[in-house]
Amino acid sequence: MEQPAPELFRNLFEQHYPSVRRKLIALVRDEAAAEDIAQEVFLKLYRNPPDQLEAVGAWLHRVLTRQAYDYIDKATRDRELARKSEQALMSEPQAARSNEQAVMDQEEREEVQRLLEELPDRDRKLLLLRYSGYSYAEIADKLSVQQPQVGTLLKRAGDRFKRKAIQAEGIMTRD
Known part of the structure; x- marks a missing residue:
């Protein structure tokens, strides 16, 4: 007699x-992160089990390895971003930005937002997720x-965004 799915899981x-x-824990060297990743691995097992349950050990190992590498990659990117931000703060003079610069920055952000809104929904989501620091695996999942x-x-998506930006720049220079 076969076990019901919840009991088998x-x-x-x-x-x-x-x-x-x-x-x-051996891969990511962080017990809390390892437990979080382990939960994700078993959630994947529950949602999408391998075809052959006798190979579940190998399947779990493959999935946990991928998840751990994604975590390590993201942590590395986060550390590098923090380091670069810190360097930028240290190298810039601490003088307050001028109002003119603040207005220009705001206009640039609004223009980028407008260009993103002109893109197809999936392109916009892809670019926003990637530049928010999500890994390829996380983007694929979302x-x-x-x-x-x-x-x-x-x-x-990046090419479409660039074309839109070039078109917008061309329109602005003609005005």
């Missing part, structure tokens, strides 16, 4: 969670696309 969880957690497609989709 509970058994798989109890059997594999300790080793998944241990491997993640937009329900295959992870290998994310790079191509981002390139196309």
